[in-house]
Amino acid sequence: MTATVxxxxxxxxRLGRTGLDIGGLVRSEWTKIRSLxxxxxxxxxxxxxxxxxxxxxxxxxxxxxxxxxxVQKLTYQLDPTRLILGAGFQISQLAVCVLGVxxxxxxxxxxxxxxxxLAVPRRTPMLMTKAAVFAVLVFVVGEVAAFGAFAIGAPILxxxxxxxxxxxxxxxxxxxxxxxxxxxxxxxxxxGAIVRHTAGGITGIIAFVLVLAPLTQLxxxxxxxxxxxxxxxxxxxxxxxxxxxPKDLLTPWQGFGVVCLWTAVLMLVANYLLRRRDA
Numbered sequence: 641m642t643a644t645v646x647x648x649x650x651x652x653x654r655l656g657r658t659g660l661d662i663g664g665l666v667r668s669e670w671t672k673i674r675s676l677x678x679x680x681x682x683x684x685x686x687x688x689x690x691x692x693x694x695x696x697x698x699x700x701x702x703x704x705x706x707x708x709x710x711v712q713k714l715t716y717q718l719d720p721t722r723l724i725l726g727a728g729f730q731i732s733q734l735a736v737c738v739l740g741v742x743x744x745x746x747x748x749x750x751x752x753x754x755x756x757x758l759a760v761p762r763r764t765p766m767l768m769t770k771a772a773v774f775a776v777l778v779f780v781v782g783e784v785a786a787f788g789a790f791a792i793g794a795p796i797l798x799x800x801x802x803x804x805x806x807x808x809x810x811x812x813x814x815x816x817x818x819x820x821x822x823x824x825x826x827x828x829x830x831x832g833a834i835v836r837h838t839a840g841g842i843t844g845i846i847a848f849v850l851v852l853a854p855l856t857q858l859x860x861x862x863x864x865x866x867x868x869x870x871x872x873x874x875x876x877x878x879x880x881x882x883x884x885x886p887k888d889l890l891t892p893w894q895g896f897g898v899v900c901l902w903t904a905v906l907m908l909v910a911n912y913l914l915r916r917r918d919a
Contacts, residue, residue: 665765669773673743682739683781689735690728690785691792697727698793705800720803721813721882724793725786729817729880732785733873736778736821737849740828741841743774748836763914771829771907775822782821786814786880809882816879816892823896823903827872830906833914849873865889872902 673679701708701716701723708716716723790810794803805811828845835841848871856868868874869889878888878895890898 662765662769665769666773669766669770672747672770673774673777679739679742682735682742683777686732686735686781687785687788690732691788693728693731694724694789694793695796698724698796702796702800715885716797717801719809719882719885720794720797720801721790721807721810722880722885723801724790724797724803725813725817725880726877728785728789729877732782733821733824733849734846736782736825737828737845738842740774740778740825741832741835741845742838744770744829744832745836745838745841749838764911767829767833767907767911767914771826774825774829778825779818779822782818783815786817790814807882812892813880813882816881816896819896820876820879820899823899824873824876827899827903827906830903830910833910834906869895870898872899875899 705713790805794805797803803810805814828841831845831848832838832841835844853868853871853874856864856871858864859867866889875890875895876899878884878890878892881888881892884891888895
């Protein structure tokens, strides 16, 4: 009698000959994000903050127009879209950052990451799908917020600086707001995956967004200017400008490339750590 030797099934057999069920993985990640109690509130806050702060800031600017100096007036006249989108966008991006960290850190704090990795043993597709689903969601909500802010801000500013959606660079800035928000969401997920702790991840992403950029502006000379220009948020925010400013070292698309590079590096680090560490 010959003995039968049983071999453990290969990874291809365990996952199926046809590979991963991408559709099922997308639906799973969408369900996780949708089921987060904080997700709906955060996206509502993103829209409300963008539109609300736009109306407030643009209204105050128009009210105090005569008190502005010539340089400020010229800046607003050269790119009124930057004025309209800038104020609300500074606040709303924090909602994206916080929610991006929560999307993955909540799985670690609750222990549901183990179930996710049992369902999808290949960790890279799980992380990439989570980031992709969140990025698409942020892009859609970001576009709603950007077009809403412009619809509110342009009529308020019209008496001082007329601007229309058909003006050069305006549509680029409106769509750029959604693109930058989507990449910033992936950036935040990468931070959350690296830190794996909600408080630590949120602290880290807020340091990037609110603390690091202003600190680099304190560095004198061209060195400080270049460090500031190549930080992820400083570079990415150029996408909400209709045209390149006289002091901008990068064009909007160059800035977008910089933030994409930052995000890609962080995602590579997050993927490496996810594969090396236990859940």
